[in-house]
């Protein structure tokens with residue numbers, strides 16, 4: 001690990017001001033992704049700004065009837081909140097399908113959204129990787145890419161976003177609240193939060209350097225049956241091959257978001273109109289234009305069949 | 317792993333070796349000494365005070381020190397093990413402010429004021445914690461390397477179920493989770509046992525929880 005200086009801040013304003021002073025700095029929250037990557041010198045910040053004790057650790061009701069989830073709320077606490085369990089069951093289900101009990105006790109809402117890909121070549125510093133080292137190439141294209149993206153990828157990068165939580169947030173129409181160094185606040189719909197890899201896969205979100213996530217808001221509950229089905233190589237403590245998150249209403253209408261297929265949680269609202277007629281049409285719409293390799297082509301039928309299973313389960 | 321003293325020694329060794337080799341060549345490339353200089357600057361440190369197993373501890377650490385290395389290398393509490401150092405095995409599990417975490421994926425300096433419990437703090441050989449006792453009774457290990465992490469995790473898991481924290485296998489999110497083998501297996505999945513002592517581990521935990529096998 002490269003050495004770094006460390007400071008703990010006690011307000012969002014102090015956090016962004018610290019970044020303005022030290023532009024090579026990074027925020028650290030739970031540390032479960034950042035430290036992992038720093039040990040491998042994939043991330044090499046010169047300064048760490050510890051935001052883990054900011055008072056952004058509450059889940060509050062919003063005036064619109066939804067919830068505002070503080071950026072520092074731990075994954076365990078978010079999954080356990082009585083309102084989340086009752087009204088946003090998909091979110092609890094997605095959270096508890098991710099990582100381990102130990103990791104969820106540390107992982108934060110903001111850190112989870114910003115966790116980086118699990119592409120093995122991103123982790124292996126001996127390999128070319130445009131995300132880790134822009135312009136070096138992509139070892140996954142033509143390499144082992146069973147875990148990689150089937151939609152939204154580019155010639156520069158075919159990595160997936162590994163978060164389970166983000167899939168639920170996407171289906172629930174979450175928005176990400178931030179504040180920048182000038183003190184300017186904004187809310188970014190999760191649909192617009194992640195950047196397509198294009199030619200610049202190292203740029204992953206629309207956040208500006210030093211922009212701090214303060215909260216994630218959920219609109220008022222939409223009811224329905226919430227199911228998160230994660231398909232993985234072992235029954236627990238493994239990243240998704242694919243994941244299907246649904247909210248299905250009594251009349252068969254609803255929402256679907258996928259994990260493990262692209263650089264962001266994947267949702268195509270227009271495809272959802274086909275939901276009352278079953279999985280096929282929806283899967284076709286979601287995966288339109290998919291580009292597969294011989295190693296990850298299995299993801300297309302797996303999505304459709306998992307969705308079919310989940311819809312049958314929702315009918316009860 | 318190197319202690320900070322060993323690190324100092326080896327660095328001096330490297331620098332001395334470098335000077336000696338320079339002396340034997342006639343053409344010294346200009347800038348070599350200057351380029352080596354920044355490496356000699358000592359890495360940033362920070363102070364931290366926390367409580368480990370009921371004892372106040374104060375350390376000044378290289379900021380890079382994980383909580384795991386602080387416990388093992390600086391406080392010599394070697395019960396907590398390093399398996400993967402990347403959050404993938406659970407051998408380093410300790411309990412911080414009542415919650416189990418992977419001590420390898422957290423910086424020691426981030427734990428100012430925290431109360432940390434390691435396997436040494438749960439019980440002692442003559443006064444074992446019920447969970448330690450049950451692991452012995454049920455042979456919940458073979459080599460024992462994962463065991464301190466398994467035991468710390470298991471103690472916290474029973475508290476998590478009591479606190480109503482749901483898991484991936486909890487059928488009804490509206491109801492309190494039950495202490496069942498299925499729940500325990502899922503909740504213990506963050507602790508890998510290379511020897512495969514899993515079934516005895518679950519027997520030990522169910523014994524402590526008072527669940528019928």
Ligand SMILES: Cc1cc2nc3c(=O)[nH]c(=O)nc-3n(C[C@H](O)[C@H](O)[C@H](O)COP(=O)(O)OP(=O)(O)OC[C@H]3O[C@@H](n4cnc5c(N)ncnc54)[C@H](O)[C@@H]3O)c2cc1C
Pocket residue numbers: 026027028029030031032033034035036051071097098099100103106107108109110111112113114115162163164165211212213214237238239240402403404
């Ligand atoms: C073995 C293992 C298995 C895992 N399995 C899964 C899994 O199955 N599913 C899953 O979804 N996840 C999984 N994870 C990933 C885990 O969920 C993430 O590591 C975690 O959510 C990151 O949160 P954190 O608070 O620890 O982030 P940190 O590591 O602290 O930060 C991550 C990034 O976010 C930035 N950041 C943090 N807070 C803010 C803020 N407020 N504003 C702006 N930037 C910020 C940091 O600078 C850093 O770049 C796994 C991790 C491990 C180690």
Ligand code: SF4
Pocket residue numbers: 117119120121122128129130131132137138139140141156157158159201
């Ligand atoms: S898929 Fe993306 S992250 Fe993986 S090697 Fe290629 S560029 Fe790197």
Ligand code: FES
Pocket residue numbers: 397398399400401402403404405406407408409418419420421
């Ligand atoms: S050593 Fe920490 S999880 Fe493996």
Ligand code: FES
Pocket residue numbers: 456457458459460461462463508509510511512513
């Ligand atoms: S007893 Fe050997 S690793 Fe678990």
